[in-house]
Structures are given as C-alpha cells and as structure tokens.
Amino acid sequence: MSDPLLPPQRKDPLKMLHLGHTPPRLRSRAAKAMAVRAGQGRFVLQVCADCQTATYPPRDRCPQCWGELRWTDQPQDAVLLAETVVRATTDSFFRGHLPWRIGTVQFCSGLTAIAHLHGDVATGDAVKMRLVLDRGGNPAFFALPAKETPNMQDDPQLRVFTAAPKHRRILVTDGRSRLGQEVALALLNAGAGTVFLGNADRLMRFDGMDRMLATPRIDMVPLDMTDSRSCQELAGLIGGRVDVIVNTASHVRPGGVSQGSRLSTLQTAMEVNVAGLMRLAQSFGPAMAGRSDDGVNSAAAFVDVNSVYGMTGKQGFVGFAASAAARLALVAGLRGEMAAAGIRVTSVLCGPVDDEWHQTVPSPKVAPARIAKAVVQVLEQGLEEIYVGDVAEDVAQRWLKDPLLATREENQ
Amino acid sequence: MSRLPQSYEGVAVCCPVTVPYVRFSPESAHWWAGAALQALAAHTGLRPAGIDGFCFASFSAVPDTVVGMVQHLGLCPRWMDHIPTGGASGVMALRRAARAVQAGDAELVVCLAADTNHVDSFRQTLAGFSRFSQDAMYPYGFGGPNATFALMTDHFMRAYGVGRESFAKICMAQRANALSNPHALMKRPLSFDEYMSSRAICDPVHLLDCVMPCAGAEAFIVTTPEKAEAMGLKAVSIKATIERHNAFASDPIQTRGGWAQDVDRLWAAARCEPEDMDMIQFYDDYPVIVAMQMEDLGFCRKGEVAAFIERHDFTIAGTLPLNTNGGQLSAGQAGAAGGFQNITEALRQLLHCPLGAQIPQARRALVSGFGLVNYDRGVCTGAVVLEGPVSHE
Structure with a gap:
C-alpha cells in the first residue's frame, strides 16, 4: 500500500522554491506520435501493417519484415522481470525526485519495455501497464499493481505523471454557471484543497449562489474574463497559489453566418471564449510555470472545457463554433509553451451541454455533472484530450477518421 | 558451423600506445588523437606519409568522423574506416585493419581511439546517445x-x-x-x-x-610482418x-x-x-x-x-x-x-x-x-x- 498523501505544510515564503525542471525532452517523431495517443488515455504499441508483429521502442519500420507500422491499442497486462532504484543521475528533474524506481516489464506479446514503477509492484508481479505523459509531455510506460491497492493514487512516482486534484488549489473560472459549480464540487470530492470560484459580476445574484457560498473550501473570487485588469488583479492575489486552472467560461448563442446571424454574438463569444483564455494564460501562466515541481501542491495543469465543434464547425451555432476553433488553436500553442515548464494543458471537449442555450437541440446532450467528472478524470490520469458524452465521442471519432467528411456532416 | 574464415597470415600487430588518462580534460578528442599519433611517432619515427591506413573510434570528436580527423591531423591514407561502436571498437578496428593489410589495400594501418571528458561531457553524451535510449x-x-x-x-x-x-x-x-x-x-x-x-x-x-569516465587515447599499428621487422618492431x-x-x-x-x-x-x-x-x-x-x-x-x-x-x-x-x-x-x-x-x-x-x-x-x-x-x-x-x-x- 502507498502512504496516504498528507496535506502539504504551508510554504516558507522566504525560501527559494524548487524550480520546475522537466525530464529530458528530446524525442523521435515516432515517440511524439505515441505521446498524442498517451494524451488521449490510449495504451498503444506499433504493429506492422504487413506481418502484424508488435514492436517497441518506437520505430519507423518493422524489424521483422520492414513493413509500415501503425499505432494499435494493446492489452495492458505485463509481468515485471527486473527492477532497479536509480539513486544517482545527471538530470536536474530526476535529481529532485530520487530515489526513482524503474523496471523491465514483459507484455504478453513477449515484447519488453523499461517502465516507471508504482511502489506496490515487485519483481515477478503481474502488473497493469499505463501509457502516461511525463511533465514534459512525452510518453512513458508506468507499471501499476494488477489490482487496486490502498491509496494507490498517492504513490509519489505516479503523482509526477498526473495532476491529481488531491490537496491542490484550483481556480474554476465561471462560478455563475451550473457547469462551473458542478466542476467545483467534483474537484472538492476528489480531494482538492481549495477551489477558487470565479464570479464575473458581484452585484448580480445567480442560481446556486447560496450553496456555493455555504460550501467549505470554496472561495468565491472576482473574475471577469473580458477584463484584463480583473484577470491580473486576481492573479496578483492568488496567482502564486493556483495549482490548476479549469476554464469553464463559455458564451454560447445560436446563430448562422448569413442567416439568423448577429455580429455581436460572434464578437462576445470571441471576447469571452478566446480573448478570455488568453487573458487567463497571460495572467496565471508565468507563475504556474515556475511552480511545476513545488511539492505536493505544485502547479500542474491548465484545463480548458471547450466544444467539440471547434474541430468541425456547427450549423446553427456558427459563431460559437468559430470561437471554439480559435480556442483549440490557442490551447495547442499554450500546450507547447507549458510543456517546457512542466504544466499539462488539456482540452475537455463536449457536445451540446444540457443548459438553457441548447433548448432547441435534441438529445442526447451532456449534463454539467458528466463534464465535471471528466475534468476530474483528466487531472487524475494526466490526459491532454478527452471527448465527453455521446455526441462529442461520435463527432471526434468521425473527425479522426475523415476530418473533411465530419465537417461536411456537421454543417448540413 | 559454416566455413571458417581465412587465417590472418601475413598480419602483424604492434606498437601499443596509451596516452595517460586524466579524469577531466579541457582539450578536444582531436588533441588526444594527436597525442596518440605523437606517441606512435616517438616509438617508430613515423611521419604522416608513412601511414596509409587509418581506423578511428571516438564519441566526443563530433561533429567530426574519421574524415575530419584525417584532415585535422594531416594524414593521407588510401584506406580508412570509422568505428562508432564504443566498447567493441578495438576488436572491430583490428579485424578490419588486418583484412585491409592482408588484401594489400593498405600496408600500415594506425588504429586509434581518442575521447576527451569535459566537466559536463557525460551528461551531454547521454542526452543524445541513441534514438532508442532517448525515447x-x-x-x-x-x-x-x-x-x-x-x-x-x-x-x-x-x-x-x-x-x-x-x-x-x-x-x-x-x-x-x-x-x-x-x-x-x-x-x-x-x-x-x-x-x-x-x-x-x-x-x-x-x-x-x-x-570512472575520463579522457585518454589508445592506438596500435596493424601491418605486415616484413614491414614491422623493417621498422624494428616486435609483433x-x-x-x-x-x-x-x-x-x-x-x-x-x-x-x-x-x-x-x-x-x-x-x-x-x-x-x-x-x-x-x-x-x-x-x-x-x-x-x-x-x-x-x-x-x-x-x-x-x-x-x-x-x-x-x-x-x-x-x-x-x-x-x-x-x-x-x-x-x-x-x-x-x-x-x-x-x-x-x-x-x-x-x-x-x-x-x-x-x-x-x-x-x-x-x-x-x-x-x-x-x-x-x-x-x-x-x-x-x-x-x-x-x-x-x-x-x-
């Protein structure tokens, strides 16, 4: 069993913090392709399109017949053959995390791989493998116990690969919406230390306000995403204590391009959904980047709850879809910047949300509570992208297979 | 067992040279390689023109290979090879040089390995060592x-x-x-x-x-028994x-x-x-x-x-x-x-x-x-x- 993770001590403000190094980042193009799939929570190896042989480490041709390789989902069962404890290293990141356990695992296909080890696995054990992303956004194998053990998630090596909410301080940007409130409650349930919950207009009441104010460990904070000064002022107050940001801000209105359209719908969506994201990243990003290896409550992740229609566009919600597309591009850029600092950047992509702005949209729609569950999941598993609900999964699957076809289908 | 390889008749290995190691050196692999040639010259009187084969191994000579080394050190061989196999490079250099001499592609091959060790060399060598190790x-x-x-x-x-x-x-x-x-x-x-x-x-x-990683160089000569004898070298x-x-x-x-x-x-x-x-x-x-x-x-x-x-x-x-x-x-x-x-x-x-x-x-x-x-x-x-x-x- 792992020792339960204790709430961290208050940090000494006079002490120099432990800088946010990242593990070695140089990788082949094939390893980067593996990272993309790791970010989606898949467990993949390359399999030869001709002879069906699986291979590892990432290659560019099959070592049996020189055929082309395809990333293919694989069983996660393996056996631990050998282990060691690294006690000396020249790498700045791992120096801060020694001793570090690694081992050689063998998959049922006979392939072997080096893997990071959970504290509860030992040589000879059957293990359950996960493909995770390290702090620098690169793929890594992690060997977990075959069956859940007490406090398994609290293992210090495992925690390096996740942004688990436990004991972390989390800013949820839009506390006035049902979605923001559900996310806040789910994060508290998952062990978050504090949730700072943004409120864009302190003079106006909102549904759920009394409950939020009455919930311990929720701290309502002023945050207007359309106002740069508001973002900077909040960052000045709590920027050094925010470990995770979950951006739930979203301005959704129906409308077309040439018909039933209002330019102001597009402009407001861009102001809230796109410029707001950038204001948030500008205000909080630098402080988070410096704190990515700062103990139990280190800065860990930036989660953007966005629409899957950013990938395809959406008839009837064109302005909103355009803002979602812009937001995806910003998130991709932010991910690249933050990888160097050790902060995970994640998109939670939803279909139509079951709220007042989607009354005309037929079911299925995704419930805010379901999205909140996905937010907790991406943090606990360290994912980069997840599609939430039946519609989002369907759109994403069609898009991954044939992006132009999916785009045509969503706009007819 | 398949056919045994031909014998190494007509091949002489001689003149082992070790340039004394130091833990850290600010010098380059080229400097250490030159030091090994200088030591060979001291034993044999060899000048660049007397070396018609050159086989080289190094990690820290980058971006140079044997090509850069030949020009850097003023050699003009009619046969050369670069052996990037680290701990297997000595045996491999010897095998290749022996066959070159036996076949008459070269008469006197210098096999040489040289590496420096700067204070941060070890970490840098590891960081870009090989694609599989990096991935x-x-x-x-x-x-x-x-x-x-x-x-x-x-x-x-x-x-x-x-x-x-x-x-x-x-x-x-x-x-x-x-x-x-x-x-x-x-x-x-x-x-x-x-x-x-x-x-x-x-x-x-x-x-x-x-x-303990360190800087140093090693070299030896592969030639014909006749040439070795003419040079007064035991083989x-x-x-x-x-x-x-x-x-x-x-x-x-x-x-x-x-x-x-x-x-x-x-x-x-x-x-x-x-x-x-x-x-x-x-x-x-x-x-x-x-x-x-x-x-x-x-x-x-x-x-x-x-x-x-x-x-x-x-x-x-x-x-x-x-x-x-x-x-x-x-x-x-x-x-x-x-x-x-x-x-x-x-x-x-x-x-x-x-x-x-x-x-x-x-x-x-x-x-x-x-x-x-x-x-x-x-x-x-x-x-x-x-x-x-x-x-x-």
Missing part, C-alpha cells in the same frame, strides 16, 4: 548506463544465483592489477569490505561496479576473431552476448582452447559483463560462473590473469578508448613491454569487445585471440 530508456530516471546495467545485473544475479561477492572478487583483482600500472586512475588497494559497502548507485549496481599475430551484432534479440533481458553465438568458431579457428590462454582482457564496463563473458566465451557453462570465479585468481600472478592494467574499472574509461585499452594491454603483455607488472611467459591472450548499449542491452560484441612472438626470455 525509451534515459527518460526513465535518467540513470544512464548504470540503470540499464542495473536491470541486467538484477536479472543475472537472480537467474544464475550470482552474489555481489563474485563481482567483488573481479573488482578486487583488477584493482590489485592496477596498482602496478602507473597510468591507472585508481591508486589505492580495494578491500572486500570497501567493495561491499560502497554506496548503491542503481541497485544492485554500487559505486565500485561503475567505471603479435592474430589467431582468430569473431564479431556479432544484435544477437539473441528476443531474449527479454540480456543474459548472454553475441559471443555465445560464435564461440565455437572462435576456438576452432584459433586451434586452441580457453585453457590455453595466459590472460583474458575482457571488456569490463561493469563486472556483470565480465562474468557473462566467462560463460559466453567458453570458460565455464552458463549459470556456473559464480563457482568459476570462486576457483580462480585473476591477479597478474594468479591462475587466470584478468584485465592486467586494471581494466576500465580501475584504470578509467576514456570513452571509445575503453574499447581499445584491453587490446593495447594484451599487446604489451605479449610483447613483454608492460606498463606495470608482467605476466611471466605470456604467450596467448583472449581480448573481447562489448559495445553500444543502444537501448536495453549491448548490441555489438567481438573477440580476438592473439599470440605473441616465440622467444622473449
């Missing part, structure tokens, strides 16, 4: 080769019931041998307790299982060689090297037995590899190495002298020169011009190479049986 090994704790060999050692010890005591005996004998070598970086005797209590680096690999002959890469790729963890695939051919071609060797100069980046070679090169059966080590004394005066200059474990590992130093040491013992103590009546030596842990195991292996001139006494 799938070093990001796992970044223990470098220590971690890779720790996994192999862990498995080897469990599979064959080998204890750290066996490794202690190898390391202590090599240290005893190093004490007579004035160039060895390790200058103090090593006790059993000191070995056993040295701090863990990557369990079960402890500090005294690891080589050693090659009895047999083997080489193998990426052997036993489906073994989940390396417990044997490519030697095991070719060992019968080696002894058949050499027309002698392991018992006929007066010394073994084994590649020794970690003691587990020395133990593995004792099995794979035919000195004992797989799984019996602990008893074999127990039976033998590996010091210069012992029953089976091993790494008589101290090996890399006690003399230092000068990058690719670590794959050459056991050849130059064997040559010196066979020519009876040692750096330190001499093995009495040394006539035959087995030298091995093991190189390039590209990912989870050493990929390149080789071995050579050398025989010295008949009379020295």
Whole structure:
C-alpha cells in the first residue's frame, strides 16, 4: 500500500522554491506520435501493417519484415522481470525526485519495455501497464499493481505523471454557471484543497449562489474574463497559489453566418471564449510555470472545457463554433509553451451541454455533472484530450477518421 | 558451423600506445588523437606519409568522423574506416585493419581511439546517445548506463544465483592489477569490505561496479610482418576473431552476448582452447559483463560462473590473469578508448613491454569487445585471440 498523501505544510515564503525542471525532452517523431495517443488515455504499441508483429521502442519500420507500422491499442497486462532504484543521475528533474524506481516489464506479446514503477509492484508481479505523459509531455510506460491497492493514487512516482486534484488549489473560472459549480464540487470530492470560484459580476445574484457560498473550501473570487485588469488583479492575489486552472467560461448563442446571424454574438463569444483564455494564460501562466515541481501542491495543469465543434464547425451555432476553433488553436500553442515548464494543458471537449442555450437541440446532450467528472478524470490520469458524452465521442471519432467528411456532416 | 574464415597470415600487430588518462580534460578528442599519433611517432619515427591506413573510434570528436580527423591531423591514407561502436571498437578496428593489410589495400594501418571528458561531457553524451535510449530508456530516471546495467545485473544475479561477492572478487583483482600500472586512475588497494559497502548507485549496481569516465587515447599499428621487422618492431599475430551484432534479440533481458553465438568458431579457428590462454582482457564496463563473458566465451557453462570465479585468481600472478592494467574499472574509461585499452594491454603483455607488472611467459591472450548499449542491452560484441612472438626470455 502507498502512504496516504498528507496535506502539504504551508510554504516558507522566504525560501527559494524548487524550480520546475522537466525530464529530458528530446524525442523521435515516432515517440511524439505515441505521446498524442498517451494524451488521449490510449495504451498503444506499433504493429506492422504487413506481418502484424508488435514492436517497441518506437520505430519507423518493422524489424521483422520492414513493413509500415501503425499505432494499435494493446492489452495492458505485463509481468515485471527486473527492477532497479536509480539513486544517482545527471538530470536536474530526476535529481529532485530520487530515489526513482524503474523496471523491465514483459507484455504478453513477449515484447519488453523499461517502465516507471508504482511502489506496490515487485519483481515477478503481474502488473497493469499505463501509457502516461511525463511533465514534459512525452510518453512513458508506468507499471501499476494488477489490482487496486490502498491509496494507490498517492504513490509519489505516479503523482509526477498526473495532476491529481488531491490537496491542490484550483481556480474554476465561471462560478455563475451550473457547469462551473458542478466542476467545483467534483474537484472538492476528489480531494482538492481549495477551489477558487470565479464570479464575473458581484452585484448580480445567480442560481446556486447560496450553496456555493455555504460550501467549505470554496472561495468565491472576482473574475471577469473580458477584463484584463480583473484577470491580473486576481492573479496578483492568488496567482502564486493556483495549482490548476479549469476554464469553464463559455458564451454560447445560436446563430448562422448569413442567416439568423448577429455580429455581436460572434464578437462576445470571441471576447469571452478566446480573448478570455488568453487573458487567463497571460495572467496565471508565468507563475504556474515556475511552480511545476513545488511539492505536493505544485502547479500542474491548465484545463480548458471547450466544444467539440471547434474541430468541425456547427450549423446553427456558427459563431460559437468559430470561437471554439480559435480556442483549440490557442490551447495547442499554450500546450507547447507549458510543456517546457512542466504544466499539462488539456482540452475537455463536449457536445451540446444540457443548459438553457441548447433548448432547441435534441438529445442526447451532456449534463454539467458528466463534464465535471471528466475534468476530474483528466487531472487524475494526466490526459491532454478527452471527448465527453455521446455526441462529442461520435463527432471526434468521425473527425479522426475523415476530418473533411465530419465537417461536411456537421454543417448540413 | 559454416566455413571458417581465412587465417590472418601475413598480419602483424604492434606498437601499443596509451596516452595517460586524466579524469577531466579541457582539450578536444582531436588533441588526444594527436597525442596518440605523437606517441606512435616517438616509438617508430613515423611521419604522416608513412601511414596509409587509418581506423578511428571516438564519441566526443563530433561533429567530426574519421574524415575530419584525417584532415585535422594531416594524414593521407588510401584506406580508412570509422568505428562508432564504443566498447567493441578495438576488436572491430583490428579485424578490419588486418583484412585491409592482408588484401594489400593498405600496408600500415594506425588504429586509434581518442575521447576527451569535459566537466559536463557525460551528461551531454547521454542526452543524445541513441534514438532508442532517448525515447525509451534515459527518460526513465535518467540513470544512464548504470540503470540499464542495473536491470541486467538484477536479472543475472537472480537467474544464475550470482552474489555481489563474485563481482567483488573481479573488482578486487583488477584493482590489485592496477596498482602496478602507473597510468591507472585508481591508486589505492580495494578491500572486500570497501567493495561491499560502497554506496548503491542503481541497485544492485554500487559505486565500485561503475567505471570512472575520463579522457585518454589508445592506438596500435596493424601491418605486415616484413614491414614491422623493417621498422624494428616486435609483433603479435592474430589467431582468430569473431564479431556479432544484435544477437539473441528476443531474449527479454540480456543474459548472454553475441559471443555465445560464435564461440565455437572462435576456438576452432584459433586451434586452441580457453585453457590455453595466459590472460583474458575482457571488456569490463561493469563486472556483470565480465562474468557473462566467462560463460559466453567458453570458460565455464552458463549459470556456473559464480563457482568459476570462486576457483580462480585473476591477479597478474594468479591462475587466470584478468584485465592486467586494471581494466576500465580501475584504470578509467576514456570513452571509445575503453574499447581499445584491453587490446593495447594484451599487446604489451605479449610483447613483454608492460606498463606495470608482467605476466611471466605470456604467450596467448583472449581480448573481447562489448559495445553500444543502444537501448536495453549491448548490441555489438567481438573477440580476438592473439599470440605473441616465440622467444622473449
């Protein structure tokens, strides 16, 4: 069993913090392709399109017949053959995390791989493998116990690969919406230390306000995403204590391009959904980047709850879809910047949300509570992208297979 | 067994040179290579025009290969080769040079390995070492080769019931041998307790299982017996060689090297037995590899190495002298020169011009190479049986 993770001590403000190094980042193009799939929570190896042989480490041709390789989902069962404890290293990141356990695992296909080890696995054990992303956004194998053990998630090596909410301080940007409130409650349930919950207009009441104010460990904070000064002022107050940001801000209105359209719908969506994201990243990003290896409550992740229609566009919600597309591009850029600092950047992509702005949209729609569950999941598993609900999964699957076809289908 | 290779008749190996190692050097690999040529010139009077073949190995000469080195050092060879295989580079250079000389493509080949060691060289070398290690090994704790060999050692010890005591005996004998070598970086005797209590680096690999990276250069000459005689150089002959890469790729963890695939051919071609060797100069980046070679090169059966080590004394005066200059474990590992130093040491013992103590009546030596842990195991292996001139006494 792992020792339960204790709430961290208050940090000494006079002490120099432990800088946010990242593990070695140089990788082949094939390893980067593996990272993309790791970010989606898949467990993949390359399999030869001709002879069906699986291979590892990432290659560019099959070592049996020189055929082309395809990333293919694989069983996660393996056996631990050998282990060691690294006690000396020249790498700045791992120096801060020694001793570090690694081992050689063998998959049922006979392939072997080096893997990071959970504290509860030992040589000879059957293990359950996960493909995770390290702090620098690169793929890594992690060997977990075959069956859940007490406090398994609290293992210090495992925690390096996740942004688990436990004991972390989390800013949820839009506390006035049902979605923001559900996310806040789910994060508290998952062990978050504090949730700072943004409120864009302190003079106006909102549904759920009394409950939020009455919930311990929720701290309502002023945050207007359309106002740069508001973002900077909040960052000045709590920027050094925010470990995770979950951006739930979203301005959704129906409308077309040439018909039933209002330019102001597009402009407001861009102001809230796109410029707001950038204001948030500008205000909080630098402080988070410096704190990515700062103990139990280190800065860990930036989660953007966005629409899957950013990938395809959406008839009837064109302005909103355009803002979602812009937001995806910003998130991709932010991910690249933050990888160097050790902060995970994640998109939670939803279909139509079951709220007042989607009354005309037929079911299925995704419930805010379901999205909140996905937010907790991406943090606990360290994912980069997840599609939430039946519609989002369907759109994403069609898009991954044939992006132009999916785009045509969503706009007819 | 397929056809045995042709003999190495008409090939003479001579003039071993070691440029004394230093722990850190601000100089370049080119500087160290030049120092080795200068030392060869001091023994032979060779000038650039006298060298018509050049075989080069280095990690730290980047961005240069043998091409850059030839121009840098003013050579004009009609045959050259670059051997990027680290610990296997010495045996491989010797094999290639021997065939070039035998075929008449070159008359005098200088085989040379040189590497520098700047203060931050080790980390930088590791960071870009190979694609597989960069993708799938070093990001796992970044223990470098220590971690890779720790996994192999862990498995080897469990599979064959080998204890750290066996490794202690190898390391202590090599240290005893190093004490007579004035160039060895390790200058103090090593006790059993000191070995056993040295701090863990990557369990079960402890500090005294690891080589010390350093700067240095090694070189020797491969030529014809006639040319060697004309130059007044005593020479050693090659009895047999083997080489193998990426052997036993489906073994989940390396417990044997490519030697095991070719060992019968080696002894058949050499027309002698392991018992006929007066010394073994084994590649020794970690003691587990020395133990593995004792099995794979035919000195004992797989799984019996602990008893074999127990039976033998590996010091210069012992029953089976091993790494008589101290090996890399006690003399230092000068990058690719670590794959050459056991050849130059064997040559010196066979020519009876040692750096330190001499093995009495040394006539035959087995030298091995093991190189390039590209990912989870050493990929390149080789071995050579050398025989010295008949009379020295």
